[in-house]
Amino acid sequence: MFEVAPFSHILYLAAQADVRYATSNPQSYMASNVPGFVSLFEVTTKHADPQPAIVWASSSSAYGLNNEAPFSERHRTDRPASLYVATKKAGEAIAHTYNYISDLSISGLRFFTIYGPWGCPT
Template sequence: MALIEQGRCVFEVAAKHADPQPAIVWASSSSVYGLNTDAPFSEEHRTDRPASLYAATKKAGEAIAHAYNHIYGLSITGLRFFTVYGPWGRPDMAYFSFARSIVAGEPITLFRTADGADARRDFTYIDDVVKGCLGALDTAGESTGTKSGKKRGPAPLRVYNLGNTSPVPVTRMVAILEKLLGRKANKRVVTMPSNGDVPFTHANVSHAARDFGYRPATPLDAGLRRFVDWFVHYYKLDTAKIAKGKRKSMAMSAAS
């Protein structure tokens, strides 16, 4: 798996070829919580039941980080990101691909659980995540290893959740995108598959708040507005057409 090997290579170089050894902060994922149903997700909760191969690779990364910390004295901090969104984001993420599909008039697929509940995600704006990353870097303790492979003592090994602490139905996210883009989505609602996905994510960020003052401050509507402003500019979309669609949407809402 590429994700596992990439992380291992970073740890290997830092452990055996850097002098002095750096402190490492790396991106894990909220997906490690897998089939956990306790909410909000806390760092003490089980992470041994991944719901996807991606989640399994992130869990493997955390295990490898533990080994390098124990053997070589690397100071390592893993950050479990919760559904990060915003400008310059990953095009394969739901909010991004939904925006493209809405503009193109293509259908989007939304999941509901077997009992009819909408899938929910703890959407976390990129600026809040960056502040969390910087806080983790600023408070990372020193590594204790040497190029010879010997370590002077134990080094810090930390894991933190970086989320927004407020799960939102994915249908709500789509409604905000529709309003901002001035177009209705062609929605296809299906039952969530029993394998490969989870019905909700919900971050407990109390440890990050305690240790480096992490406090997410961006509500979903404000973050998506910034994303759409960037999206429209980056892809050179017809702003007049979008504005017309917004006015039409507002008029329909007022009439209903």
């Protein structure tokens, strides 16, 4: 994909989502969220020249069992409340590591509900 034209940025929004479904089908999250994210970094570091900046979607659920409000980037995120969140937190650690070892420009966004005032659809 990089040989066709150089990329300046990659917006990575892929993931198996839905906190509730992770409870009944944990393997689908483990088989997609972490390996898919690592694959992005591997192909980028090995095949892109110059390396594009990467913006990716984490989750507001990363704040887990934090009781402080409003949330702050300085709050603890080491107590995930679901397997979905654990895969997103793993992604944050993986992104940090690739930034450190490969000097990739990586920005993670912790999106809050995107469905408006009615919350997530059922």
